[in-house]
Amino acid sequence: MKKIFLLLALSFCAAWAVAQDKGNMLIKNGTVLTVTKGTLTETDVLVKDGKISQIGKNIAAPQGAKVIDATGLFVMPGIIDAHSHIAIDGINEATSPVTAEVAEGDVINPLQISIYRALGGGVTAVHAMHGSANAIGGQCETLKLRYGTFDGDAMKMEGAPRTIKFALGENPTRVHGGGNNIVPRTRMGVEFVIRKSFSDAKKYMEDWDSYNKNKLVKGFRGAPPVYNLRLETLAEILKGNIIIHCHSYRADEIFMLLKVCKDFGIKRITFQHVNEGFKVAPELAAFGAMASVFSDWWSYKFEVYYSTAYNAAILTKNGVVTSINSDDAEMMRHLYHEAAKTQKYGQLSDDEALSLITINPAKQLGIDSRTGSLEVGKDADIAIFKNHPLSIYGVPQFTIVDGIVRFDRANDPADMRLMVDPKQNIDEPTFIEKGRDNCMDGTEFLFSETDKK
Amino acid sequence: MKKIQLISGLITALVCALVFHISAQNPKAKYGTFALTNATIETVTKGTLKNGIVVISNGKITAVGENVSIPQGAETIDCKGLFIYPGMIDGGTNIGLSEIGSDPRTQDFSELGDVVPQMKALTAVNPNAVPIPVTRISGVTTAFASPSGDLFAGTGALINLHGYTPEQMYAGFEGVVLNFPRSGRRGGFDRRTDEEIKKASENAMKKINEVWERALQYHKIDSATKGRDAGFYPEMQSLLPVVRGERALLIEVNAEKDIQAALKWVKEKKISKVILTGVAEGWRVADEIAKAKIPVITGGVLELPTRDYDRYDQAYANPSLLLKAGIKVMIRSNETSNQNYRNLPYHAGFAVAYGMDKTEALKAITIVPAEIFGVADKIGSIEVGKSANLFVCDGDPFETKTQVKNVFIDGWQMPMVSRQTLLYDEFLKREPGVKK
Numbered sequence: 001m002k003k004i005f006l007l008l009a010l011s012f013c014a015a016w017a018v019a020q021d022k023g024n025m026l027i028k029n030g031t032v033l034t035v036t037k038g039t040l041t042e043t044d045v046l047v048k049d050g051k052i053s054q055i056g057k058n059i060a061a062p063q064g065a066k067v068i069d070a071t072g073l074f075v076m077p078g079i080i081d082a083h084s085h086i087a088i089d090g091i092n093e094a095t096s097p098v099t100a101e102v103a104e105g106d107v108i109n110p111l112q113i114s115i116y117r118a119l120g121g122g123v124t125a126v127h128a129m130h131g132s133a134n135a136i137g138g139q140c141e142t143l144k145l146r147y148g149t150f151d152g153d154a155m156k157m158e159g160a161p162r163t164i165k166f167a168l169g170e171n172p173t174r175v176h177g178g179g180n181n182i183v184p185r186t187r188m189g190v191e192f193v194i195r196k197s198f199s200d201a202k203k204y205m206e207d208w209d210s211y212n213k214n215k216l217v218k219g220f221r222g223a224p225p226v227y228n229l230r231l232e233t234l235a236e237i238l239k240g241n242i243i244i245h246c247h248s249y250r251a252d253e254i255f256m257l258l259k260v261c262k263d264f265g266i267k268r269i270t271f272q273h274v275n276e277g278f279k280v281a282p283e284l285a286a287f288g289a290m291a292s293v294f295s296d297w298w299s300y301k302f303e304v305y306y307s308t309a310y311n312a313a314i315l316t317k318n319g320v321v322t323s324i325n326s327d328d329a330e331m332m333r334h335l336y337h338e339a340a341k342t343q344k345y346g347q348l349s350d351d352e353a354l355s356l357i358t359i360n361p362a363k364q365l366g367i368d369s370r371t372g373s374l375e376v377g378k379d380a381d382i383a384i385f386k387n388h389p390l391s392i393y394g395v396p397q398f399t400i401v402d403g404i405v406r407f408d409r410a411n412d413p414a415d416m417r418l419m420v421d422p423k424q425n426i427d428e429p430t431f432i433e434k435g436r437d438n439c440m441d442g443t444e445f446l447f448s449e450t451d452k453k
Numbered sequence: 454m455k456k457i458q459l460i461s462g463l464i465t466a467l468v469c470a471l472v473f474h475i476s477a478q479n480p481k482a483k484y485g486t487f488a489l490t491n492a493t494i495e496t497v498t499k500g501t502l503k504n505g506i507v508v509i510s511n512g513k514i515t516a517v518g519e520n521v522s523i524p525q526g527a528e529t530i531d532c533k534g535l536f537i538y539p540g541m542i543d544g545g546t547n548i549g550l551s552e553i554g555s556d557p558r559t560q561d562f563s564e565l566g567d568v569v570p571q572m573k574a575l576t577a578v579n580p581n582a583v584p585i586p587v588t589r590i591s592g593v594t595t596a597f598a599s600p601s602g603d604l605f606a607g608t609g610a611l612i613n614l615h616g617y618t619p620e621q622m623y624a625g626f627e628g629v630v631l632n633f634p635r636s637g638r639r640g641g642f643d644r645r646t647d648e649e650i651k652k653a654s655e656n657a658m659k660k661i662n663e664v665w666e667r668a669l670q671y672h673k674i675d676s677a678t679k680g681r682d683a684g685f686y687p688e689m690q691s692l693l694p695v696v697r698g699e700r701a702l703l704i705e706v707n708a709e710k711d712i713q714a715a716l717k718w719v720k721e722k723k724i725s726k727v728i729l730t731g732v733a734e735g736w737r738v739a740d741e742i743a744k745a746k747i748p749v750i751t752g753g754v755l756e757l758p759t760r761d762y763d764r765y766d767q768a769y770a771n772p773s774l775l776l777k778a779g780i781k782v783m784i785r786s787n788e789t790s791n792q793n794y795r796n797l798p799y800h801a802g803f804a805v806a807y808g809m810d811k812t813e814a815l816k817a818i819t820i821v822p823a824e825i826f827g828v829a830d831k832i833g834s835i836e837v838g839k840s841a842n843l844f845v846c847d848g849d850p851f852e853t854k855t856q857v858k859n860v861f862i863d864g865w866q867m868p869m870v871s872r873q874t875l876l877y878d879e880f881l882k883r884e885p886g887v888k889k
Contacts, residue, residue: 113761117757120765120766278880279883281880282886296795297791298873299553299584300554301553302553305553306872306876307876308876310873310877310881314880331755337799337853340853340854344856345873345877346877390854392802392851392853393806393851394806395807414762414763414764415762415763415764416765425638428708428710430761431757444642
């Protein structure tokens, strides 16, 4: 009997935990920055079952619902980082110039403290990306920052389109041409590797199509083509089911990949970093390609020497859907400040600047029907700021994912770890020095000490 | 005849326009007498003046006030609705010593050897480095160009971000940089064993103790022989002014234990002019630093907490916690890998957002650096007699969207262009567009 009671209690707990994943709340009387539908003062946002159910004035709080008084505060859509490497335990499968078969979705680590710190910067969703060692890297995963769960799969944004990492320029040529002594060593080689991969995938797709057609014919005796996960994945790109997110810097290589995509009928592509995107902004706009950039990073390597902090503004003003990303666990905590830099460098409007970290990255990840703005029906992913988020004095107070408060500046304890590393020295810093290139994580063994970056 | 005159006049005008157009690609700094009028002047040391005038002449600030007469022939710059601030000073850069982060051929901040204080940043600074204009048009007029590396890494120099020779750029301060031995792991990527780390740390401590012992000996011999018989030991010659308290020792130190060890070391060796730099975990031992009365150059502020269990905003709060403990605090950007020293006001701004008083944060990038570097008679505030290092902007300089309109360095009016603005001008509306 006791056992049954225990089981019942446990199953009740499990049901309760699931129910906790979608919250209900009323955010009262804030300045609501919808991003897509203007700014509404003294306005309430009602959240039901993790979705925004109403935006308006004087909404009555449903019984039992949590109420956040946002008087004097700014309510904006949760920030989305289209280029991140947090919450994953492996970044580069740097063993081949093409590794389309591997997926970040297999190595999600929901316990990293960087997830909570990102919430502290108003971030609610990230694109957890494979690194840039390979011309065609692994598949990426769009995550919601449901910090508190121990289940990696629970972090995945259900229904988000599949994405894959590509990389051009110095990183793949250094790792493979330089480190492994195989093609590509040059930008010519990078183009070749990508074209060859797509050609192989096309052939693979055709072989399967023809097999599937013929196997129904009476008397057919052929064998099916050999199943190949790498080619399967590449074929899904050709079919338009996987969005390419390509690490790139120079105008020539960006233009090259546009041509490759055109030749293979690929339409969905976002260029990452894309420091020289401003030089081919008209071409990017005409293609419908998107751009996810740094606000002002430059000069850390030769291919970003001819950068300008006006990149995001030039791209935006040329009609390219542009986002600002971090690629860095620290910078992702102040993407709102990075977005504000486009007001210094290019004088973008408030809504244009906020779009760079909300609706635009949502478009690039194919999740804009559910996130990226404050609209009825969308997921209740919300950041609440003291002072305007584009002000240097803006400070996130609450970060809400699916209607659940995951960050509460006033009430959270200092130590927010979910897991304590037993090997760690308690009285010693765990992080003190920069100089770690996330995008190249896992490739250090290929380079000498002096050539690490 | 008149026609010819007219035509030749037209041609002259055309040529002039053409020449101007070409020179506009690389405009020069301008020197002379300037009157900046109708401005809100943030002097930093003497309060705020509404509707004031700053007169610049012969490189100096010659008048500041609401009712000052404008000298004849002065170029008047109307600053109605604008603000004047002293030029910002970044104490954590390798500007001019590095061009491209990943290319060793463009880097001159780290010499071989771990006791090389004789390596002088000032002579290696490239006055024409691309990051210099990128930095100065954001209002950062002065920077400490610092060598880095192991232990005694070299002698850094404070430079103004305009000039064509080291002499023209030199802003009056040099200091020896010591990277204090680290007792712990450098980060998650540091794969050494605990034993290796301990040994390396002990060896490094032993080494700096030996170096200091030698420097003391050298000082005795040099003093006794009045500089004639001490022999040629360039590294000792560079340490001599530090031993004698004539030159500052900048000690880069970040971890709690290391800061304590550094404070103990400085006390033991009785080193009189010391500046602690970095000081990421300074808030843990703020009272001890305050007690030692050692000034601090801290930052970057936009950093992660140093420990997993620390509060998420601990790095942002560090400057204000140091200040509250009674320490003299200067904020640096330390954005060396991106050459983004233009972000210095944002480091100060984040310190404000997370607890620091706004006036103090402004001081921490203007007058406090000038005082710590011993050049407060020359720069760091808007006062008569100081060098004209200042900038004009259209709002709070910490606010991200604020535009810097004018920058003066040593009285020279800077052209408000850098390669980054030139690329903007060229590519905002690219011609030809998609079709040629």
